[in-house]
Amino acid sequence: MDWNLLFTSFENILHPSVLLSVLAGVTMGITIGALPGLTATMGVALLIPFTFGKPVTESLAMLLGLYCGGMYGGSISAILIRTPGTPAAAATVLEGYPLGQQGHAGRALSMALFASFCGGTIGALLMTFLSPPISKVALEFSYVEYFSLAVFGLSVIISISGTSILKGVIAGFFGLLISSIGFDPISGYPRYTFGFVELLEGPAFIPTLIGLFALSEFFSGMEKSNGIERIKAVVRAFPPKEDILVSLKNILKSSFIGAFIGAIPGTGGDIAAFVSYGEAKRSSKYPERFGTGVIEGVAATEAANNACSGGAMIPLLSLGVPGDSVTAVILGAFIIQGLQPGPLLYKEHIDVVYNVFASMIVANIVMLFVGIIGIRFFVRVISIDKKILLPVIFVLSMVGSYAMRGNVFDLWLSLIFGLIGFLMQRYGFPLSPILLALILGPMAESNLRRSLVMSNGSWKILVSRPISVILLCAAVLSIGISIWNHKRVAARTK
Amino acid sequence: MKRWALVLCMLLIVGSVLSAGGKAEKFPSKPITAICPWTAGGGTDVLLRALAKETEKFLGQPITVVNTTGGGGAVGHNAIRQAKPDGYTVGMITFELNSLPPQGLIPFTYKDFDPLMRLNVDPPALTVRKDSPFNSLKDFIEYAKAHPGEVSIGNSGPGSVWHIAAGLMAEKTGISVKYMPFDGAAPAVTALVGGHLTAVSVSVAEVRGQVQSGNLKILGVMDTKRSGIFPDVPTFQEQGIDVTFGTWRGLALPKGVDPEKRQILADAFKKGFDSPEFQAFAKNAGLNLAYQDSAAFGEFLAKNAADVELVMQKLGLAKK
Amino acid sequence: MYRYDIISGLVFALIAIYALITASSFPQDHVMGIGPNYFPTLLSIGLLLFSLILIGRGVLKRSKGKIEGFSLKEEGTKRLFLSVIVAIAYTLVLPFLGFTLSTFFVIAVYMKLLGIRSVRLLGSVPLLVVIAVYLLFEKFLSIALPSGFLKGLF
Incomplete structure (x- = not known):
């Protein structure tokens, strides 16, 4: 660690013009993140052409600011209108939305901001100081480990099932089946496409997500809009002391989980958030209260998905391999600037590496300030008359579904999943398991099949590597504990 | 309520009539839409956006890039084909336009487009780990022959351009290998760096970073000439294997655009292509620019389509 | 209440059976024994099993748990059906009418459905939302929205 260089980089980043870029990036990121359908990935992609011909430090600072802001922004709509602004905020809905509905939107939003800031900063610090060793572990992940990681992630389904594990598992299987729509990942055979080319790559993720959560909520709002009183909202910039104290352990733990999952190429904030949520529930003294608005749940998911940003930068910088979908786009931005991330960047442009470290940390601080100012405006959304809010949610959902692929088909997709989501929820099926299955299903299948291709069909390959064995054991353990916890809940509520 | 809506509606209609009628003016008089069949932030998208940004100056109108994606490129290509042929929509067409029809996935071919210009052609390379025992294609092929089915070659997806490239090589040399498809080139390269594959058959640009930083080495390039980035690496032909292949990207219009408008677009995009800014961008991105005008691009497309279909049939990727 | 579990169980079981039958027509991979049909088959068997339970x-x-059924006599259910129909209609006309119109x-109709009577609100809210979304997406983010027959006007 070259401390001198680190201080110089902070000097570079704190230069007014660079700071302004960070500020612009963060603000744009929060806006994009909060809007359903617009993800940090898309924001970065849209911003890249504006960085052509701009100085390296400024462009990277702006993109990283957007990345951090976008990760936080997703939680705003998750808490207020039950629509995860980005997939990474889907787990935040579980606790954040009930909190908002109970009049605690201010508490939930300020905790999301605080946890995002802590997680983001811890992620950035891990990136600054531990990049080489973490990236080494990340490279150890072959298809075998990816499969086991997916199985471990899927085991969280049990803990997000709500009142009925059986219905949660059914929702999970249904989601996995949906995820098998489209090209088979190994042979390329198109499955269950019903003749639509648009389904060849599977149902587009963002419209599906919007349909399941936002539109289903819209329909249920339309059904029971009579007699809904306005929800009061208390503005607060900082979470109350008790909330911080009770969440601190979860924030720390989730930040490490998030940064590590982020560092594994091909995984992202969505997986990190769900895994952290499962862990927060597992280790809680009152797992039965989860799902009804537990502040630690918000803290865990938001710390995890923001820590993931720092984590995902680790393999990008030290190996030249993107850690998630956003960093894949950021890789493009580096290349356009004539920089090739990887060991060579450390040799030839160490100053750029340190600037990235500094930008990431500064971006999180800027995010905290923008967020504090913003919360007072965001929180009012929840008090808007439902009669006006519902139609606006509908329009934003439709526009968000369209924007990703510029395709009217996706509007239909979103609508269909909106109805599926609405009906399933009406009949007591939880929706988050579907989402988790959609994220992890393709990862599980493709890597299982790659493993079997490598082993010539022998299943023993799955227990031939230590990390894989650990993950599979963890999955079994997690399922066992969740079922046991659930029994306890059932016993208590009787 | 009705009154308000009505007044607004009237205003909008009057507005549209006013702006539509009147001037029969010179082309282009409004912004151009450029359809990209691949996601924002990907290689194709960045290339198109860079080119659009430089071309705007010469066209005098802004160019909006629209990402219409899905179906392995099928949806976007279809959107270009079905766009109104008024010259205000151009599209980026890519290699998949020739590899999707043999698989029976799209009901149209390159013939349904009006090619404007070819932009780049990127050849694949056979890349292995730096510490692998292979130092030339000959080593690799001899080993693969002696150990059939043991060597694994990663590519960017089933039926993708690099899958076909690996198949072409195996077919020409008579070796039997495992094809390992990934979701894009980057994860395949990562798996190779992690030591979970024997080789990858993706483009030079996609392995450049790892080769320069000393993790990987290239055994051969499937091009007629050596790569500009790695002039020391011999081609397949030089090593006695007569295989050339590559992915390409180009601009196309829907059929039926007025030739005059077409010429204006072609000239403007050519100027954008030649601009020092775009050339610098392409150099940074490691793109192998290979301009062809409309006529030459058309001939190239025909030959490429025939070649690709033949290979895919041999590999069992084509629908019979 | 028991009724609804039986109904939803049946629906998922039917989906599983459909998936199972379709999967049997996928080409098999004889070399590895695990082809495109393997995963869907496994999943539909799982879904079928749990639906039967x-x-x-x-x-x-x-x-x-408690579940309430739908009753067409209720105001809410009627509004729900209407809102689904409006949503479908919106998606149908969007490519032709364009985003703005x-x-x-659609906003005005939904607001009316939800019981807003003030003409001023019914006119101003949709207008403001359309302008805000348009500026944000088209101008600020340069993401094209369906323009319909008004293409080139804005």
């Missing part, structure tokens, strides 16, 4: 629970009247109307 759900049905069984319903039949044995051991369902958990169809969105203006």
Whole structure:
């Protein structure tokens, strides 16, 4: 660690013009993140052409600011209108939305901001100081480990099932089946496409997500809009002391989980958030209260998905391999600037590496300030008359579904999943398991099949590597504990 | 309520009539839409956006890039084909336009487009780990022959351009290998760096970073000439294997655009292509620019389509 | 209440059976024994199994939780059906009418459905939303929205 260089980089980043870029990036990121359908990935992609011909430090600072802001922004709509602004905020809905509905939107939003800031900063610090060793572990992940990681992630389904594990598992299987729509990942055979080319790559993720959560909520709002009183909202910039104290352990733990999952190429904030949520529930003294608005749940998911940003930068910088979908786009931005991330960047442009470290940390601080100012405006959304809010949610959902692929088909997709989501929820099926299955299903299948291709069909390959064995054991353990916890809940509520 | 809506509606209609009628003016008089069949932030998208940004100056109108994606490129290509042929929509067409029809996935071919210009052609390379025992294609092929089915070659997806490239090589040399498809080139390269594959058959640009930083080495390039980035690496032909292949990207219009408008677009995009800014961008991105005008691009497309279909049939990727 | 578990169980069981039958027509991979059909088959068997358990629970009247059915007599249910129809209509006309016009109307219609009578609100809210979304997406983010027959006007 070259401390001198680190201080110089902070000097570079704190230069007014660079700071302004960070500020612009963060603000744009929060806006994009909060809007359903617009993800940090898309924001970065849209911003890249504006960085052509701009100085390296400024462009990277702006993109990283957007990345951090976008990760936080997703939680705003998750808490207020039950629509995860980005997939990474889907787990935040579980606790954040009930909190908002109970009049605690201010508490939930300020905790999301605080946890995002802590997680983001811890992620950035891990990136600054531990990049080489973490990236080494990340490279150890072959298809075998990816499969086991997916199985471990899927085991969280049990803990997000709500009142009925059986219905949660059914929702999970249904989601996995949906995820098998489209090209088979190994042979390329198109499955269950019903003749639509648009389904060849599977149902587009963002419209599906919007349909399941936002539109289903819209329909249920339309059904029971009579007699809904306005929800009061208390503005607060900082979470109350008790909330911080009770969440601190979860924030720390989730930040490490998030940064590590982020560092594994091909995984992202969505997986990190769900895994952290499962862990927060597992280790809680009152797992039965989860799902009804537990502040630690918000803290865990938001710390995890923001820590993931720092984590995902680790393999990008030290190996030249993107850690998630956003960093894949950021890789493009580096290349356009004539920089090739990887060991060579450390040799030839160490100053750029340190600037990235500094930008990431500064971006999180800027995010905290923008967020504090913003919360007072965001929180009012929840008090808007439902009669006006519902139609606006509908329009934003439709526009968000369209924007990703510029395709009217996706509007239909979103609508269909909106109805599926609405009906399933009406009949007591939880929706988050579907989402988790959609994220992890393709990862599980493709890597299982790659493993079997490598082993010539022998299943023993799955227990031939230590990390894989650990993950599979963890999955079994997690399922066992969740079922046991659930029994306890059932016993208590009787 | 009705009154308000009505007044607004009237205003909008009057507005549209006013702006539509009147001037029969010179082309282009409004912004151009450029359809990209691949996601924002990907290689194709960045290339198109860079080119659009430089071309705007010469066209005098802004160019909006629209990402219409899905179906392995099928949806976007279809959107270009079905766009109104008024010259205000151009599209980026890519290699998949020739590899999707043999698989029976799209009901149209390159013939349904009006090619404007070819932009780049990127050849694949056979890349292995730096510490692998292979130092030339000959080593690799001899080993693969002696150990059939043991060597694994990663590519960017089933039926993708690099899958076909690996198949072409195996077919020409008579070796039997495992094809390992990934979701894009980057994860395949990562798996190779992690030591979970024997080789990858993706483009030079996609392995450049790892080769320069000393993790990987290239055994051969499937091009007629050596790569500009790695002039020391011999081609397949030089090593006695007569295989050339590559992915390409180009601009196309829907059929039926007025030739005059077409010429204006072609000239403007050519100027954008030649601009020092775009050339610098392409150099940074490691793109192998290979301009062809409309006529030459058309001939190239025909030959490429025939070649690709033949290979895919041999590999069992084509629908019979 | 038991009824609803049986119904939803049946729906998922039917989906599973459909998936199972379709999967049997996928080409098999004889080399590895695990081809495109393998995963979907496994998943549909799982779905079928658990749906049957759900049905069984319903039949044995051991369902958990409270569920209310739909009744067309209720105001809310009527509004729900109407809102689904409006949503479908909106998606149908969007490509032709374009984003601005169809969105203006759909917001107004939904607000009316929800019981807003003030003409001023019915006019101003949709207008403001359309302008805000348009500026944000088209101008600020340069993401094209469907323009319909008004293409080139804005």
